[in-house]
Amino acid sequence: MAVTKPGAIPVLADSDIRTWNMKVEEIEAKITPKTKAIMIVHLYGLPVEMDQILAPAKKYNLKIIEDAAEMHGQIYRGKPCGSFGDISVFSFYPNKHITTGEGGMVVTDDEELAERCRMLRNLCFKKDVRYVHDEISGNYRFTNLQAAVGLAQLERLDEFVERKRAMGKYYTE
Ligand SMILES: Cc1ncc(COP(=O)(O)O)c(C=O)c1O
Structure with a gap:
Protein backbone atom coordinates (compact mmCIF):
# COMPACT_ATOMS: atom_id res chain seq x y z
CA MET A 1 0.00 0.00 0.00
CA ALA A 2 2.78 2.39 0.93
CA VAL A 3 4.56 1.65 -2.34
CA THR A 4 1.52 2.26 -4.55
CA LYS A 5 0.43 5.46 -2.80
CA PRO A 6 3.03 7.69 -4.49
CA GLY A 7 2.45 5.87 -7.81
CA ALA A 8 5.31 3.38 -7.66
CA ILE A 9 4.77 -0.17 -8.92
CA PRO A 10 5.75 -3.04 -6.62
CA VAL A 11 7.44 -6.00 -8.30
CA LEU A 12 7.01 -9.10 -6.18
CA ALA A 13 9.47 -11.84 -5.35
CA ASP A 14 8.13 -15.21 -4.27
CA SER A 15 8.44 -16.59 -0.73
CA ASP A 16 11.00 -19.14 0.26
CA ILE A 17 9.19 -22.28 1.41
CA ARG A 18 11.64 -22.87 4.26
CA THR A 19 11.84 -19.41 5.84
CA TRP A 20 8.78 -17.66 4.35
CA ASN A 21 11.06 -14.72 3.65
CA MET A 22 11.52 -13.44 0.12
CA LYS A 23 13.60 -15.52 -2.28
CA VAL A 24 16.67 -13.34 -2.45
CA GLU A 25 17.96 -15.25 -5.46
CA GLU A 26 15.02 -13.89 -7.51
CA ILE A 27 15.86 -10.25 -6.93
CA GLU A 28 18.60 -9.53 -9.43
CA ALA A 29 16.59 -10.85 -12.42
CA LYS A 30 13.75 -8.48 -11.53
CA ILE A 31 15.86 -5.32 -11.50
CA THR A 32 15.26 -3.01 -14.48
CA PRO A 33 16.40 0.57 -15.23
CA LYS A 34 13.15 1.69 -13.59
CA THR A 35 13.92 0.01 -10.26
CA LYS A 36 14.48 2.46 -7.43
CA ALA A 37 14.65 0.37 -4.29
CA ILE A 38 14.59 -3.11 -2.84
CA MET A 39 12.05 -3.51 -0.08
CA ILE A 40 12.79 -6.37 2.27
CA VAL A 41 10.57 -7.82 4.97
CA HIS A 42 12.02 -9.94 7.78
CA LEU A 43 9.38 -12.41 8.95
CA TYR A 44 8.73 -14.37 12.15
CA GLY A 45 12.10 -13.63 13.69
CA LEU A 46 14.09 -14.90 10.72
CA PRO A 47 16.21 -12.21 9.11
CA VAL A 48 16.34 -11.94 5.32
CA GLU A 49 19.72 -13.00 3.87
CA MET A 50 21.00 -9.42 3.84
CA ASP A 51 24.34 -10.21 2.20
CA GLN A 52 22.43 -11.17 -0.94
CA ILE A 53 20.48 -7.89 -0.86
CA LEU A 54 23.32 -5.53 -0.08
CA ALA A 55 25.36 -6.71 -3.08
CA PRO A 56 22.72 -6.03 -5.83
CA ALA A 57 21.66 -2.82 -4.06
CA LYS A 58 25.23 -1.55 -4.31
CA LYS A 59 25.74 -2.86 -7.85
CA TYR A 60 22.59 -1.18 -9.24
CA ASN A 61 22.67 1.83 -6.91
CA LEU A 62 19.31 1.03 -5.30
CA LYS A 63 17.93 2.17 -1.97
CA ILE A 64 16.99 -0.42 0.64
CA ILE A 65 13.70 -0.10 2.49
CA GLU A 66 13.72 -2.48 5.45
CA ASP A 67 10.54 -3.70 7.08
CA ALA A 68 11.80 -4.66 10.53
CA ALA A 69 8.28 -4.59 12.02
CA GLY A 85 17.85 0.02 5.24
CA ASP A 86 18.41 3.52 3.95
CA ILE A 87 15.14 3.74 5.80
CA SER A 88 13.80 1.05 8.15
CA VAL A 89 10.54 0.64 10.01
CA PHE A 90 9.44 -1.10 13.20
CA SER A 91 5.87 -1.81 14.32
CA PHE A 92 4.62 -1.42 17.88
CA TYR A 93 1.38 -3.28 17.19
CA PRO A 94 0.27 -5.50 20.14
CA ASN A 95 1.72 -8.75 18.76
CA LYS A 96 5.22 -7.29 18.40
CA HIS A 97 8.18 -7.66 20.81
CA ILE A 98 7.56 -4.09 21.95
CA THR A 99 4.09 -2.61 21.81
CA THR A 100 2.59 0.79 22.45
CA GLY A 101 -0.93 -0.33 21.54
CA GLU A 102 -0.52 0.95 17.99
CA GLY A 103 2.13 2.90 16.18
CA GLY A 104 5.64 2.29 15.02
CA MET A 105 9.00 3.83 14.34
CA VAL A 106 10.95 4.89 11.28
CA VAL A 107 14.73 4.93 11.53
CA THR A 108 17.32 6.34 9.14
CA ASP A 109 20.84 7.75 9.19
CA ASP A 110 19.87 10.25 6.51
CA GLU A 111 19.03 13.60 8.09
CA GLU A 112 17.14 14.79 5.02
CA LEU A 113 14.91 11.69 5.02
CA ALA A 114 14.40 12.03 8.77
CA LEU A 120 4.86 13.77 6.70
CA ARG A 121 4.03 12.52 10.21
CA ASN A 122 2.63 15.87 11.15
CA LEU A 123 0.19 17.03 8.44
CA CYS A 124 3.09 18.31 6.32
CA PHE A 125 3.78 21.21 8.61
CA LYS A 126 7.17 22.59 7.67
CA LYS A 127 10.00 22.68 10.18
CA ASP A 128 9.90 26.39 10.88
CA VAL A 129 6.67 27.47 9.18
CA ARG A 130 3.39 26.25 10.60
CA TYR A 131 0.05 26.35 8.75
CA VAL A 132 1.67 26.57 5.33
CA HIS A 133 1.26 23.23 3.53
CA ASP A 134 2.89 22.52 0.17
CA GLU A 135 1.94 18.85 0.38
CA ILE A 136 -0.68 16.81 2.13
CA SER A 137 -0.22 13.81 4.39
CA GLY A 138 -2.13 13.07 7.57
CA ASN A 139 -1.78 12.97 11.32
CA TYR A 140 0.53 10.04 12.15
CA ARG A 141 1.79 11.55 15.39
CA PHE A 142 2.89 9.27 18.20
CA THR A 143 1.79 10.41 21.66
CA ASP A 158 16.15 -8.81 25.97
CA GLU A 159 13.80 -10.57 28.36
CA PHE A 160 10.91 -10.46 25.82
CA VAL A 161 13.08 -11.84 23.01
CA GLU A 162 14.38 -14.62 25.26
CA ARG A 163 10.80 -15.57 26.18
CA LYS A 164 9.70 -15.59 22.51
CA ARG A 165 12.67 -17.82 21.66
CA ALA A 166 11.71 -20.25 24.43
CA MET A 167 8.14 -20.29 23.11
CA GLY A 168 9.39 -20.88 19.56
CA LYS A 169 11.57 -23.75 20.76
CA TYR A 170 8.58 -25.29 22.55
CA TYR A 171 6.42 -25.11 19.39
CA THR A 172 9.21 -26.56 17.28
CA GLU A 173 9.60 -29.50 19.65
C1 LIG B 1 6.36 -7.61 8.70
C2 LIG B 1 5.29 -6.63 9.03
N1 LIG B 1 5.21 -5.48 8.31
C3 LIG B 1 4.27 -4.55 8.59
C4 LIG B 1 3.36 -4.73 9.61
C5 LIG B 1 2.37 -3.66 9.84
O1 LIG B 1 2.64 -2.98 11.01
P1 LIG B 1 1.52 -2.04 11.66
O2 LIG B 1 0.40 -2.95 12.05
O3 LIG B 1 2.18 -1.40 12.84
O4 LIG B 1 1.13 -1.07 10.60
C6 LIG B 1 3.41 -5.91 10.37
C7 LIG B 1 2.49 -6.22 11.46
O5 LIG B 1 1.47 -5.78 11.74
C8 LIG B 1 4.39 -6.88 10.08
O6 LIG B 1 4.47 -8.00 10.78
Whole structure:
Protein backbone atom coordinates (compact mmCIF):
# COMPACT_ATOMS: atom_id res chain seq x y z
CA MET A 1 0.00 0.00 0.00
CA ALA A 2 2.78 2.39 0.93
CA VAL A 3 4.56 1.65 -2.34
CA THR A 4 1.52 2.26 -4.55
CA LYS A 5 0.43 5.46 -2.80
CA PRO A 6 3.03 7.69 -4.49
CA GLY A 7 2.45 5.87 -7.81
CA ALA A 8 5.31 3.38 -7.66
CA ILE A 9 4.77 -0.17 -8.92
CA PRO A 10 5.75 -3.04 -6.62
CA VAL A 11 7.44 -6.00 -8.30
CA LEU A 12 7.01 -9.10 -6.18
CA ALA A 13 9.47 -11.84 -5.35
CA ASP A 14 8.13 -15.21 -4.27
CA SER A 15 8.44 -16.59 -0.73
CA ASP A 16 11.00 -19.14 0.26
CA ILE A 17 9.19 -22.28 1.41
CA ARG A 18 11.64 -22.87 4.26
CA THR A 19 11.84 -19.41 5.84
CA TRP A 20 8.78 -17.66 4.35
CA ASN A 21 11.06 -14.72 3.65
CA MET A 22 11.52 -13.44 0.12
CA LYS A 23 13.60 -15.52 -2.28
CA VAL A 24 16.67 -13.34 -2.45
CA GLU A 25 17.96 -15.25 -5.46
CA GLU A 26 15.02 -13.89 -7.51
CA ILE A 27 15.86 -10.25 -6.93
CA GLU A 28 18.60 -9.53 -9.43
CA ALA A 29 16.59 -10.85 -12.42
CA LYS A 30 13.75 -8.48 -11.53
CA ILE A 31 15.86 -5.32 -11.50
CA THR A 32 15.26 -3.01 -14.48
CA PRO A 33 16.40 0.57 -15.23
CA LYS A 34 13.15 1.69 -13.59
CA THR A 35 13.92 0.01 -10.26
CA LYS A 36 14.48 2.46 -7.43
CA ALA A 37 14.65 0.37 -4.29
CA ILE A 38 14.59 -3.11 -2.84
CA MET A 39 12.05 -3.51 -0.08
CA ILE A 40 12.79 -6.37 2.27
CA VAL A 41 10.57 -7.82 4.97
CA HIS A 42 12.02 -9.94 7.78
CA LEU A 43 9.38 -12.41 8.95
CA TYR A 44 8.73 -14.37 12.15
CA GLY A 45 12.10 -13.63 13.69
CA LEU A 46 14.09 -14.90 10.72
CA PRO A 47 16.21 -12.21 9.11
CA VAL A 48 16.34 -11.94 5.32
CA GLU A 49 19.72 -13.00 3.87
CA MET A 50 21.00 -9.42 3.84
CA ASP A 51 24.34 -10.21 2.20
CA GLN A 52 22.43 -11.17 -0.94
CA ILE A 53 20.48 -7.89 -0.86
CA LEU A 54 23.32 -5.53 -0.08
CA ALA A 55 25.36 -6.71 -3.08
CA PRO A 56 22.72 -6.03 -5.83
CA ALA A 57 21.66 -2.82 -4.06
CA LYS A 58 25.23 -1.55 -4.31
CA LYS A 59 25.74 -2.86 -7.85
CA TYR A 60 22.59 -1.18 -9.24
CA ASN A 61 22.67 1.83 -6.91
CA LEU A 62 19.31 1.03 -5.30
CA LYS A 63 17.93 2.17 -1.97
CA ILE A 64 16.99 -0.42 0.64
CA ILE A 65 13.70 -0.10 2.49
CA GLU A 66 13.72 -2.48 5.45
CA ASP A 67 10.54 -3.70 7.08
CA ALA A 68 11.80 -4.66 10.53
CA ALA A 69 8.28 -4.59 12.02
CA GLU A 70 8.85 -7.92 13.77
CA MET A 71 12.57 -7.64 14.44
CA HIS A 72 13.15 -5.55 17.58
CA GLY A 73 16.29 -6.86 19.24
CA GLN A 74 17.18 -9.26 16.40
CA ILE A 75 20.65 -9.47 14.92
CA TYR A 76 21.91 -10.47 11.45
CA ARG A 77 25.63 -11.28 11.31
CA GLY A 78 26.36 -9.04 14.29
CA LYS A 79 24.33 -6.05 13.10
CA PRO A 80 20.86 -5.14 14.38
CA CYS A 81 17.93 -5.69 12.03
CA GLY A 82 16.56 -2.26 11.27
CA SER A 83 20.07 -0.92 10.61
CA PHE A 84 20.36 -2.19 7.02
CA GLY A 85 17.85 0.02 5.24
CA ASP A 86 18.41 3.52 3.95
CA ILE A 87 15.14 3.74 5.80
CA SER A 88 13.80 1.05 8.15
CA VAL A 89 10.54 0.64 10.01
CA PHE A 90 9.44 -1.10 13.20
CA SER A 91 5.87 -1.81 14.32
CA PHE A 92 4.62 -1.42 17.88
CA TYR A 93 1.38 -3.28 17.19
CA PRO A 94 0.27 -5.50 20.14
CA ASN A 95 1.72 -8.75 18.76
CA LYS A 96 5.22 -7.29 18.40
CA HIS A 97 8.18 -7.66 20.81
CA ILE A 98 7.56 -4.09 21.95
CA THR A 99 4.09 -2.61 21.81
CA THR A 100 2.59 0.79 22.45
CA GLY A 101 -0.93 -0.33 21.54
CA GLU A 102 -0.52 0.95 17.99
CA GLY A 103 2.13 2.90 16.18
CA GLY A 104 5.64 2.29 15.02
CA MET A 105 9.00 3.83 14.34
CA VAL A 106 10.95 4.89 11.28
CA VAL A 107 14.73 4.93 11.53
CA THR A 108 17.32 6.34 9.14
CA ASP A 109 20.84 7.75 9.19
CA ASP A 110 19.87 10.25 6.51
CA GLU A 111 19.03 13.60 8.09
CA GLU A 112 17.14 14.79 5.02
CA LEU A 113 14.91 11.69 5.02
CA ALA A 114 14.40 12.03 8.77
CA GLU A 115 13.23 15.61 8.35
CA ARG A 116 10.87 14.56 5.57
CA CYS A 117 9.41 11.82 7.78
CA ARG A 118 8.89 14.31 10.61
CA MET A 119 7.01 16.55 8.18
CA LEU A 120 4.86 13.77 6.70
CA ARG A 121 4.03 12.52 10.21
CA ASN A 122 2.63 15.87 11.15
CA LEU A 123 0.19 17.03 8.44
CA CYS A 124 3.09 18.31 6.32
CA PHE A 125 3.78 21.21 8.61
CA LYS A 126 7.17 22.59 7.67
CA LYS A 127 10.00 22.68 10.18
CA ASP A 128 9.90 26.39 10.88
CA VAL A 129 6.67 27.47 9.18
CA ARG A 130 3.39 26.25 10.60
CA TYR A 131 0.05 26.35 8.75
CA VAL A 132 1.67 26.57 5.33
CA HIS A 133 1.26 23.23 3.53
CA ASP A 134 2.89 22.52 0.17
CA GLU A 135 1.94 18.85 0.38
CA ILE A 136 -0.68 16.81 2.13
CA SER A 137 -0.22 13.81 4.39
CA GLY A 138 -2.13 13.07 7.57
CA ASN A 139 -1.78 12.97 11.32
CA TYR A 140 0.53 10.04 12.15
CA ARG A 141 1.79 11.55 15.39
CA PHE A 142 2.89 9.27 18.20
CA THR A 143 1.79 10.41 21.66
CA ASN A 144 4.08 10.98 24.66
CA LEU A 145 2.02 8.42 26.59
CA GLN A 146 2.75 5.77 23.97
CA ALA A 147 6.44 6.74 23.98
CA ALA A 148 6.58 6.31 27.77
CA VAL A 149 5.10 2.79 27.50
CA GLY A 150 7.49 1.96 24.66
CA LEU A 151 10.56 3.17 26.54
CA ALA A 152 9.61 1.11 29.60
CA GLN A 153 9.25 -1.94 27.36
CA LEU A 154 12.55 -1.23 25.64
CA GLU A 155 14.29 -1.77 28.99
CA ARG A 156 12.88 -5.33 28.99
CA LEU A 157 13.49 -6.14 25.33
CA ASP A 158 16.15 -8.81 25.97
CA GLU A 159 13.80 -10.57 28.36
CA PHE A 160 10.91 -10.46 25.82
CA VAL A 161 13.08 -11.84 23.01
CA GLU A 162 14.38 -14.62 25.26
CA ARG A 163 10.80 -15.57 26.18
CA LYS A 164 9.70 -15.59 22.51
CA ARG A 165 12.67 -17.82 21.66
CA ALA A 166 11.71 -20.25 24.43
CA MET A 167 8.14 -20.29 23.11
CA GLY A 168 9.39 -20.88 19.56
CA LYS A 169 11.57 -23.75 20.76
CA TYR A 170 8.58 -25.29 22.55
CA TYR A 171 6.42 -25.11 19.39
CA THR A 172 9.21 -26.56 17.28
CA GLU A 173 9.60 -29.50 19.65
C1 LIG B 1 6.36 -7.61 8.70
C2 LIG B 1 5.29 -6.63 9.03
N1 LIG B 1 5.21 -5.48 8.31
C3 LIG B 1 4.27 -4.55 8.59
C4 LIG B 1 3.36 -4.73 9.61
C5 LIG B 1 2.37 -3.66 9.84
O1 LIG B 1 2.64 -2.98 11.01
P1 LIG B 1 1.52 -2.04 11.66
O2 LIG B 1 0.40 -2.95 12.05
O3 LIG B 1 2.18 -1.40 12.84
O4 LIG B 1 1.13 -1.07 10.60
C6 LIG B 1 3.41 -5.91 10.37
C7 LIG B 1 2.49 -6.22 11.46
O5 LIG B 1 1.47 -5.78 11.74
C8 LIG B 1 4.39 -6.88 10.08
O6 LIG B 1 4.47 -8.00 10.78
